[in-house]
Amino acid sequence: MWSGQWVADRLGVRLDGGEELTGLLGLALRRNPKRAHLLVSNVLGKHVPQRPAAVHGAGVRLGHRVRELLGDEAAARAVVLGYAETATGLGHSVADGLALAPYLHSTRRPVDGVATVGGFEEEHSHATSHLLLPEDPELLAGDGPLVLVDDEFSTGRTVLNTIAALHRRFPRDHYVVVALVDMRSEGDRARLDAFTAELGARVDLIAAATGTVHLPEGVLEHGQRLVAEHEPAPEPGAGTDDPDAPPSAPAAVRVDLGWPAGLPDGGRHGFTPAHRACLEAALPGMAARIAEVLPTPGDGTRLRDTRVLVLGFEELMYAPLRLAEALDHALDGAEVRYSTTTRSPVLAVDDPGYAIRTRIAFPAHDGPADGPGPRFAYNVAPGGDPARRFDAVVAVVDSAADTPALHAPDGLLARLAPHTGRVLLAVVPSHVPTAPSVPVAPAEPSEPAELSSPTPVTRTERQAPRMHRPPPEPLRGPDFSSYAPDEVGWLLQDFSQVTLEAPTEEREEAIQSGGAHYAESLPQEYQPSEEYQALFRAALTASAARIARAVGAVTETVLAELPLRPRRGRGPRPRPVLVSLARAGTPVGVLMRRWARHAHGLDLPHYAISIVRGRGIDTAALRWLADHHDPSDIVFVDGWTGKGAITRELADAVAPYPDIDPRIAVLADPGRCVETYGTRDDFLVPSACLNSTVSGLISRTVLRADLVGPDDFHGAKFYRELAGSDVSGHFLDTVSAHFDAVAEDVAADVKRLAAADRSPTWEGWAAVERISEEYGIHDVNLVKPGVGETTRVLLRRVPWKILAKRGAGADLDHVRLLAEQRGVPVEETDDLPYTCVGLIHPRYTRGATGVDGKAVHVTADDGEVGHTTPDSNVAENNMSDEMAKRRTAAAR
Template sequence: MTAKKGKTIEAVWSGTWVADRLGVSLEDGTGTGTGGPALEELLGLALRRNPKRAHLLVSRVLGKHVPQSPAAVYAAGYGLGERVRELLGDEEAASAVVLGYAETATGLGHCVADGLGSAPYLHSTRRPVHGVEAAGGFEEAHSHATSHLLLPEDPKLLAGSGPLVLVDDEFSTGNTVLNTIADLHARHPRGHYVVVALVDMRSPADRDRLVAFAEGLGARVDLIALASGTVSLPEGVLAKGQALVEQYEAAAASRGSAPDPAPQRPEGLNPGWTRVDLDWPAGIPDGGRHGFTPAHRAALEAALPDMAARLTAALGDRPTRVLVLGNEELMYAPLRLAQALEASGAASAPVEVRFSTTTRSPVLAVDDPGYAIRTRLVFPAHDAPADGPGDRYAYNVHSTAGAGFDAVVAVVDSAGDTAELRTGLLAALAPHTGRVLLAVIPSYVPDRQEPIMTEPQHGPLGEPLRGPAFSSYAAEDVGWLLQDLSDVELEAPTEEREEAIQAGGAHYAESLPVEFQPSPEYQQLYQSALTASAARMARAVGTVTETVLAERSPSPVLVSLARAGTPVGVLMRRWAQARHGLDLPHYAVSIVRGRGIDANALRWLAAHHDPADVVFVDGWTGKGAITRELREALGEFEGFNPEIVVLADPGSCVETYGTREDFLIPSACLNSTVSGLVSRTVLRSDLVGPADFHGAKFYRELAGADVSVAFVDTVSAHFEEVAEAVDAEVKELLAADRTPTWVGWRAVERISEEYGIHDVNLVKPGVGETTRVLLRRVPWKILAQRGAGADLDHVRLLAEQRGVPVEEVDGLPYTCVGLIHPRFTRGATGADGKAVAAK
């Protein structure tokens, strides 16, 4: 059949399989007067595991279960929008708002809004978004996932009096439409509703019920569909359908495979996937979850050719068959990308582009020409859904007959760009195609201060940087909520930095020290320290992780303070995975003494996770300055717990820790080479704007000296042997009084006065902080606890190399303390020729 402007819809099944086994049939409506396609040209039948409805109407033109020409998919919805505009007339159409249904009709509703012309668009969602108040909600009784939320950025979007156009892929009973209209009409009554669908499958009784409902409201309700008809369901079909599904799935299980066994991948094909940067324009939402205006649409239209060109370039030698695969509610953006790719191919070289999307709905796959769902891929959810983990599906992506796709472009929003995506969907796709590309569209972050009806002024926040493009950690180990400043010259000699900082002309976060390159002797000392303390570290990692799981959240979101906290966050994530099978999200953010935490990073976290689940992680406490800084910074943000968790808390500044002993954490011995090759974070006004994350550098050139992964591997190897001790220790800690005493802070104040420094920021207590002083600052002297042993070997070596005296003292709550004298002069030098403070 022809949908619009010569775009042919493929016939991919005969539709007889369900009819032959269950007696279910499609009966075309008569007298619709639409002049549209016959029902069997638009629909097929399949079976699904659903206690409410056994059958599934599978659309050929929706772009959900069946790969289809993107031009045909777009034309079906656009044509319906044109018919709505004809019905309303120009005056009413100018004040209309279009509402689509998640997940299936999100893209269709977009297309209807395009055909209507100047109407803003919103679709319902099953993804709660922190900070966005629902403007309505309703239930879809027969759906696999029922609850719908309406989350417009502009509360006035649904408050107008103009026509409301409701778009769904099919109308079966009309219950969903009635629930929606009832909810919205009670909030904001209006006089005209237009219901739009690809197919109208209601019974005569259901049609009469909608008419009576509209009369009761005192409102006009019009209905537009491409085709109409009914589904003939014999008695007992629900039970028979469920039994048939169980029979086929049991048969597949007895064969020891899923219904869709993966073929052997042809030799020579890349088993992985490639990320392609779309350069998605700032300010354009990824879809209609929070509203999509005509201005957004115009901006997207202008950007599509360039994004299609980027996809074409990434595909390389032009394949003959390409599938653009959207993701659940994310349908419109992938559809438009597929349409642009299809158009560019038609203008240059022949390429067959098809479009479909993944779904939540579990459908039986039967490799039979008479059945609508021939094959399926099953993979875990990868976007932290509100209804918890579960399986997701992609249908008809591959073919057992060998006529598959040469390349698949998977398009997701950034909320779904997770480790589960790579081990789930992307891994499932790889065996079935020559190439997999991943295109990530930034998840739109609503800003209540700017009404959605105006042109957007600011783009969405950036996405986490991940290895190997940024950092040497694996992509799933940590996402860095930073901007990459690797190409910016930020390093300054240590002496110049210290002079500028103490003179008040610079902040320590405005530049970077030259990265310390350890001598062979120091590298050997680090290795010895790691060997000696790995089990001790593993025990502390286990203790703090188990305490977090018991007291803070069973599914925490780990947010380490870059960069000292990041190796600890990676280790905590590994412990949770090894002991509990949990795959915890982990991000690294910047916090700067005196400047606070990166507010944009917090906004990103709040938009993608429940703030109550966020747990801030650091390596250790010194005097507690960052602990205080975090608490003060979070006062402006709702929902976050300001209590930091650390591996070691010698200063007694926090309640959740692995130990309160001041022992050597080997990662403190080095800089970037044990922290993913990432620098300290940078906050400078000429580099970091109001809408930017803080910055950092990735020292790719130091890869030969990198021990970041080896460090966490070495510690992780001891998890099993310390597990029993961890369990006992956690049991004691949970029953103990762990109220912070801040003994470290009092000691720092005493030392500051006793040594005439009078600035607590120049007193750096603990092994970790002392090591930092020796590596990054110009130290004056080191105070060491009398009798301290091997934990201070690296400190003594560094002090000797820097010409810094080590003074043994009594009464320290720490193993050692590093002092930076305020009367720093560049003229004074130590034994190694480096500058020291003059007293």
């Protein structure tokens, strides 16, 4: 029976095109205000499980026809572009048949750090907006043919939107449009002809079958009524086709595919023939790993006689398809089928004359940019026909989708379990754009891929475009930092293998001599005692809600005020690009990103950047940000202000970039140096208590001429060996857990801040100048105001004394403990605008660095500065003549 008969009988929809067309297509109904019916392809591998060779072969044959049309010379200059989500695998298969061209597919998943080179709308789709995110921004800039691949042409509007968008930026003479079926009306065909004539370009069409869809009057309203009549009652949880399914099931068996390092998971950022050759070579081994963990049937039948479904994931169609095809070869005689999940809601009717017989619903599990929502797997459950049951389902997802939601009780894996003997999970690493890792060697033009040949193809130099992006690229966890990869991209180099640490005295002696800058080396990481760690935990418990409230206030202020900034052109509504000052600002940036997602469903980009006193900001990182984002959307983020030195440094550093706003958003502004803040209270931010172990295990940033070139990012180290002491995630999660509880207070704070005069008064700077003179220091750089800065003095410098505001209480418990451990006196005073102030010793200056990042040698009259320790006198008396000369020169 034709799988469109049920709809044809009830809705009056008719396909005109003969048996070839009805062999390729069935019909279903969907809840979509733009189009009630759905043409369901039997060879696309989306809604209907199909033999993988049939799915791949359908695309490869179309690719053969494209190559025959173009010839090898033009084919080698072509680019193949597939449409998300349903045609990503088909487009890739067409590229396999064409053999000579790179492949790119559109996507609905924005990727931090990857610039959008184009976009367009698919008017009838459930999710309409498409992005183009090639790793090589010049991928579409050539003059060769552009081959556009979709599963069907219904009106041709999607193709018109695409060509119009791309032709404005990347004009060319020749377009080839490819589809499984061409179902346009005469009016639609005429519209495309008129459009291309006006464009002045050649457009060829290639389709496996051609026909038309006859839609009776009122079909949309009638279709919606049919959907309402036959749609089942709301399903438990995210939904399942079987309300009586067991509430729990065995956990999925995870399969390590051994995916080749550096091989893209698909065409979201580009996939070259060289990549395909690498994949072809690896497929047999990956299929063997899957076969090893498939269940042995309990009825005595052979493993190869079982029914296995390889289930892909939305846009991730090609990798699961090729894995299914390789598994089909490995399990000779087994019935291997392939399909993928989708975001498109379709009515399921368990009838042989209907294309979508069963539906499994589950929540989205990849943190989609457009927010949470249901996702679906069709024709996977057997429904009323036990013969349709699969003995095993191999779910293939990318690592971005391997989230707790996937494994939740109502997640995809749990929803699959009642309908199969075993659920396997194979995770393909999500490709993070970087330099090409597949060797490129020029060769003669290859033959098109055969339908079942596993032989790797060769390629011309044009087949493997350089996939160039201006180096370097952001680093992400878990390879760099203990933060999740989406929490922050570090615009830094990894110096983990470089020895940069030195004892405090030795390091500061080199700095004070004038021959070294503080950013050229690293202090040895402070290893907290158990007593100190207990103080951190207590401080976090006490202040987490206060921090959450400040995070909410500063984030809401940024979101409200960013649209008021001057912008060039109109463009889309601005969305902040958070740029935290590594590393103290980075935990705050992560928390602000979390608040935006929690409160508004916004997925804000977040990067960490280096700024060095006396040398400014990392200009290579600034250029990277300007290349990948609207510069006017950049919002700098730091943890707190002291006297405002970095605030001034940043303003000077970004002066050459007029589109970048130099103002900083901070959690706490006790120095009254900024106008965007969560609070101006000087309280303990627990992240100031520790160093790398609360900052993703990342060191301070490093800038050294022999390590950092003019086009390089600054660097830092990832202290993997400290993982056992890492509390970075604990800090973030503890604060984030208070977001709901502080929401009302945040709303009130935001209103108050919006009405207040928040102009910087620089009261903190004035207080520091006064303290510097009163204590005979005569150098503001040796005065470190505020809880955060005082903590840094005790952890990294050679402190002289601590000034504490009388009655400060528990906020200073950790400061008192550190001071006791280092033998530093704590002097209480009433006349202090901060909770505390750390003073670096003005003569034993191994911890003192001046405004240029180098030490300032302070020469004082006898008796002007007291408390000179015997150790400091010994150190100075024993200093070599050469060192003394260098210190004197530095002082000048």
